[in-house]
Amino acid sequence: MAEISRTNLKVGENVSGQAQTIAVFTVKGSEPGPNVYIQANLHGAEIQGNAVIFELLNRLSELDIRGQITLVPQANPLGLNQKSGEYTLGRFDPVTGANWNRMYYHDLDFLPEFVEQHINADDATVRLHFAAKLSQRMSDAFHSPMGLKTGQNICYTLQQMAVEADYVLDLHTGPNSSKHLYVPEYARASAHYFNIPHVLFIPNEFDGALDEATFVPWWTLSQAFADKGRVLSIEREAFTLELGSQEAISFDEAKLDADSIMSYLSHKEVFANNPYQPKQMTRYGCMLEDYKTVYSPRGGLVEYKASHSEVIEAGQPLARILNIQRYGFDDVLTTISLPETVLPILHYSSGSVLQGAELYKVFYKYFEL
Amino acid sequence: MAEISRTNLKVGENVSGQAQTIAVFTVKGSEPGPNVYIQANLHGAEIQGNAVIFELLNRLSELDIRGQITLVPQANPLGLNQKSGEYTLGRFDPVTGANWNRMYYHDLDFLPEFVEQHINADDATVRLHFAAKLSQRMSDAFHSPMGLKTGQNICYTLQQMAVEADYVLDLHTGPNSSKHLYVPEYARASAHYFNIPHVLFIPNEFDGALDEATFVPWWTLSQAFADKGRVLSIEREAFTLELGSQEAISFDEAKLDADSIMSYLSHKEVFANNPYQPKQMTRYGCMLEDYKTVYSPRGGLVEYKASHSEVIEAGQPLARILNIQRYGFDDVLTTISLPETVLPILHYSSGSVLQGAELYKVFYKYFEL
C-alpha cells in the first residue's frame, strides 16, 4: 500500500502578514518508477479537480505504486478566496489583472550552448543534464534579487515541483464547458489514454501556462537536436485537463475523472499490473489554430441555444441575443450562427454580455482521433 | 389592439457625464381600468424578467386592455452593467455596498394627521387623497436639496411610476432558485392567480424593497383606520416575483411566466373577457419568519445535494462540504443537514464558500395553500 504524506508550502504572505500556504500530498511507491505531478484549482473558480484529487487519494491509499505522485489541490489560495459577489474572481490577480496561469518561468537562453556541449552525449545523459539544468535555473529564478510578483511566488513554487516530474497534469475547468484536453503535438498518442472526448493539439510555444512551461523546453531541445541531425527521444509529458464547468463540484463526476487519470498513469506504468484501461469512446481532435472564439457582436442578454459537445451545422443558431430596449425594432433579437459546421466546446457563463464577450469557443475543423 | 409607446427616462449620469437611461413601455387601453406597473432586473444578474416583459409586450400588442400597463425592463443600468469576471455584480452598488433593492422612499410621518383629517371621509375620497399625498411626497423626496444617492436616483425614478399604480409587480430571480412569490399578508388571496408554487407571506414592515414601499403605506393606513374602529378597504397590491435562477434567460420559461402574470392581470380585470386562468397546481406557503437561512459552518467546497423544490426530510443531507486540505482527517467531509423537514427554495450560486455563506434558504414550516 502506498504511503501518503502531507506537507505545507508557503506561497506568499497576505496583508495581515500571515502565510498563504498550500497542502502538498506525496504518495511514495515501494519500487522505483515515474515521478508524477498533479495540481488543481490554479484558477480559483475551477474547483472540480479538488474532488478528483480527493478521489485519487482515496484510490492511491489502497494501492501500491511505482515511483512517486505529488498532488496539490487548491494550488492557488489567492485565486480561490477572491470573491466578488457570490462568485469567485479567480482567473486573474485582482490587483494587476495578470492571469494566474500565465506566470510560470520560461527562459531557454542557455539552450544553444547546452546543445553544443551535449551533441555527442548519449540520450540518457542529455536528459539527465537537461533536467538538472532546468531545476537549477528554476531555483535561480525563484531567488531573484528584486523579489517576485505575487503570482510568481505561487507559480514558481508549484513549478519547482513540476520541473522534477516526468508527467504533469494540470486540472482546470472551462466556464460552461465540455471536458476537453490540451495535448502537445508530440504526445498525441497519449490522448487515447484519457476518457476525454475533445482534444486540442497545441504547438511548441510558450504562452505562460504550466503544461507549456513543462514540455516546451524538452520539445525545443529535441528540435534543436533534430536540427543537428540527431533524434533525441524525450519522455516527459504535460497536459491541461479541462474537467467540465467551473463553480461546481460533483463527486460522481470526480469518480469518472479519476478513472481517466488512473488510466493514463497505468499506461505510464505507475502501477505494477496496469489495472486501469481507457474507456472505449469517440474522441475528437482539433488543432489549436482551429479553436475559434465567437465574440458577441452586441451587448445584450443571451440565450445559449447550443449545448457544448453538440455539433452545430452551418447557419444553425448558436445563441440568441435579446435587446429588450429595442422592442418594436427589427434588432430586438439577434441570432448568432456561423458559416461552417462546428463543435462548440464551451460558452460564456453569464446570460448578460457586453459587445466583444467570448460567447462560444468552438472546434472549427475537427477530426476523429 | 393596445397601443405600445416607448420613452426614455434618465436615472443618472456616469463618470463620462453621459446619461444613464431606462426604456419605459406604456400600453394604453381603449377603456378605463387599472393602472399596472411591472419592472424587471433591478438586481443586475436577475435577467429573466426581461424575457418575460418581451413575451408580455408580444401578447399585449395583440390584445385590447382596460386601463394602462407600464413596463420597465432593465430597470437598473448600473447593476446590469457591473461585471466582475464573467458574472454580473448586480445586487449592490459597487461603490457603497448598498443593496439596489433597499433604496426606495418611505416616510409615513404625515399619517397620523392624515388619518385625523379623513376619518369621516368616504373610502373613495380617503384613497384618492392618500394616493395624491403619496405622489406629492414622492416628488418632494426626489427633489431633495442636498441631492440623492446614486441608487436613490434610480429607485425614486422607478417609484414615481409605481406610486401611481394599482398593481405593482417587481420581477426578480434568486441565485439558484425555484420560482417563488412574496405576498403581503392582506393580499393572500392573490397568490392563487400566479402559477408560482412557493409563496412567502410578508408582514406589514418596510425593509426597503419596492413591493413593501408600495403596499406598506396602504396597509398602515388601513390599520390606522382599524385602530379607530373603521374598516377601510384598500385595493392596491404589490408583489415580488422570483422567476427562477439568475444569470440566464429562457424564452420558453418566459412564456410560462407570462401566462402567470396574464392570469393575475385577468383576475384584476385588465382584460375585457378574462382570457387567462391560473394553472391547477399545488402551492406551498410559508410565513417570512419561517423562511430560514442555513449558513455554512465551514469554509470549503460545496456539493449541493438538495435541489430546490424537493422536500428534504430531517437529518437528510442538504449539502456536503469538502476540505481537501484535511485529507486524512475526519473533517475532510462535512455533511449539512437540519433537525426538521424543510422545503429548500434556493441555494448559493457557487461551489466555493467562506464560513458564514448563505448555503440554502428553506421553508421551515410550510403549508399547502
Place this chain on the structure above:
Amino acid sequence: MAEISRTNLKVGENVSGQAQTIAVFTVKGSEPGPNVYIQANLHGAEIQGNAVIFELLNRLSELDIRGQITLVPQANPLGLNQKSGEYTLGRFDPVTGANWNRMYYHDLDFLPEFVEQHINADDATVRLHFAAKLSQRMSDAFHSPMGLKTGQNICYTLQQMAVEADYVLDLHTGPNSSKHLYVPEYARASAHYFNIPHVLFIPNEFDGALDEATFVPWWTLSQAFADKGRVLSIEREAFTLELGSQEAISFDEAKLDADSIMSYLSHKEVFANNPYQPKQMTRYGCMLEDYKTVYSPRGGLVEYKASHSEVIEAGQPLARILNIQRYGFDDVLTTISLPETVLPILHYSSGSVLQGAELYKVFYKYFEL
C-alpha cells in the same frame, strides 16, 4: 511594567478551509482598574489604527497600568485582504455588500423585565447584573443554531471582548478626512480628553456599529430607569475615532494619535499618576443630524477645492466638476457650493464620480466645545 501577552482568535474559515485569525494583545496591570478594549481596522482600508496600536504597545510596555487593556489590530482579516486593483475593497463584504461595521449584535427585548426586577437594587448591583446579562446574551447569540453570517462571525467575536470592557475605542479613518470623533451625547465631557478637533455627537440609537452596540444598551437602561424616576449613573463609554485618511499609515501621526488615546486613558485612571494631559486646542462639535452629505449632482471628474478642516463660506466653491465631453457648452464645468457656511470633514477619495457619489461630508451647524 505591564506585561503584554498575545493570543490568536479564529474569526472564520476561508474557502481553503484555513482559519482566519486575529491577534489579541492583552496588557495586564499590577493593580485593579478599568477594563479597556481598543480595536483597529475593521474596515479594510482604514489602517492607521494599526500604527497607533503599535505605538501604544511600545508605550504600555514601559509603563505600569491599572486594570487591563485589550488591543486588537487588524480586526478584520477579510476586509483587510480584499484587494480590487491596488486599493482595498474593505468597507463591505464583497459577497453580500454588507458593511462590516453594521453587523454587531443588539437586542434589548429583555430590558423591560430587567428594569422591573432591578428597580430597587443599588447602582452597583444593577450595573453588575446588567453587564452579566449582556455577556450572556452575547454568548447565546454567538452560538446561534442556524450559524452566523461571515461578518457576524468576525463582529461577534470582537464584541464578546468589547462587552466586557468599561471603555471601548474603535479606530477607523475616513476616506480623505480630517481627524474626527464620534461621541455619545451622554459622554460629551470626554470629548475634551482626546486631541481630536472635530466631534460628532450621536444619539442613543443603534445603527449597527461597535460604539453604538456598546453604549446603547447602557444608555437605554439609564433612560428606562429615568422613566421610572430614578437616576442611574452609567460608567461605560464607547467611541469611534476617525484618524485621518484611509489607505496610508504614518508613524509620526501615530505618535500624536497615541498621545490622544493615552490622555483619555489617563483621565479614566488607567495610569497611577495621570501622566498624559490633553492638548490645548479648539474643538468643534456638531450634532449627527447636522452632519450632512453633499451628493454629486453630476457624473464627471472632480477637483476638490476645499480641504477638510477649512471653513467654507456660503457660496464658496467646494468642488469643480469637469465634463470634458461637453466642451463648447456651458455645462462643461459645474461648481459645487452650499447656501450656508460649513466645515468640511471629509471628501470622496477619487477624482471620478458617478451622479450621486458622496462628494463631501460637512458640519452644517457647528459650535465650539
Place this chain on the structure above:
Amino acid sequence: MAEISRTNLKVGENVSGQAQTIAVFTVKGSEPGPNVYIQANLHGAEIQGNAVIFELLNRLSELDIRGQITLVPQANPLGLNQKSGEYTLGRFDPVTGANWNRMYYHDLDFLPEFVEQHINADDATVRLHFAAKLSQRMSDAFHSPMGLKTGQNICYTLQQMAVEADYVLDLHTGPNSSKHLYVPEYARASAHYFNIPHVLFIPNEFDGALDEATFVPWWTLSQAFADKGRVLSIEREAFTLELGSQEAISFDEAKLDADSIMSYLSHKEVFANNPYQPKQMTRYGCMLEDYKTVYSPRGGLVEYKASHSEVIEAGQPLARILNIQRYGFDDVLTTISLPETVLPILHYSSGSVLQGAELYKVFYKYFEL
C-alpha cells in the same frame, strides 16, 4: 483662429444594448501641416489628461494652427466607469483581466515584401505607401469576421485615428507618481521639448501599447532599409506621457502640462510662429531595461519613506513595512532599501500590500540628458 468640431464615435455596446461612445474633438488649421493625435484616460483612473485636453482646447480655440489636431479625452468609457469601492478599477477589463493598453493591433508580416517592392523608391513614396498600407491593414483588422474582443473594439477605433497621425501623444498617469515620459530611442531628441523631468527610452519592441503600436512599424521599416544599406528617414513619433498620479485632477497642473505639450507641438511646427518654448530644467533619462520594480518581500502595511523624484542613496530606506501581529518579534518592522542609488519614479497607491506587490519603480542607472 482654429475651428473646433466634435463628433461621437461608438466603441462598443453595453449589456443594456446602449452604445458606448467617445467624443472626438478636431481642430483644423487654415494651412497644411502635421496631423497630431492626442488621447487621454485609456486607463480609467488616469484622469489628469482630460484636464490637460480641456486646457489645450481652451488655448487652441484662440490660436491658428497648421494641419490638424485630433483630441480624444476619456478614450475608454468602460475603464472610466468601472468602480469598485470608491476607486476606479480602470487598468484592465474586469471580465478578462486584459490590460486596456495592451490590445492595439500590430502585425508586420507584410513588411519583407513591402521592403522588397520599395527598396528603390524615394523616401517620400516609401512613407506614403507604408502609411497607406498600415491604414488599410488597420481597417481590415477592425472588420475581423469572428468579431473583436471588448477592448479591441475600443483600441482599434482609437488606433484608426492614430495610424493617420504624424505625432501621437497618449496621456496617462502613474499610481503615485512623478511626471515621466516614454520616448522611443530614435526620437530621443524630442525629450527636450517636453517639460517632463524623467524620461524612459524604450526599445523597438511591440508590447501592446499605443505608442509602440504607432512607432514600431516605422522604426522596423527604417531598420529593414538599413539592413539593405539604405538610410530611410522616418518622421513619425509617438509618446506616452505619465502626468503624475491617478485618481485626481488639478487644473493648475493641467496648465503646466499643456505648456509642455504646446512646446512639443511648436517644435513640430504646428504653430506658425513657434510661440512655446520648453522650460529650462534638468532632465534625467533611463533605459527601459534599467527601470526596475521593487516587489514587496512581505505582506503588511507600508509607510512609503521615499517621495518620487528624490534620489535615494544605497542602503537608505525606501519604505517601512509594519506587521503588527508580529509585535514582540524582530520582524514586526521590515525596512526596504536597495544596494544601489536610485531615483524613485512611482510607488504603489495603497498602504496595504500582499507579498509581491510592486512597491516602487525606480530608475536604477540614470543619466542627465
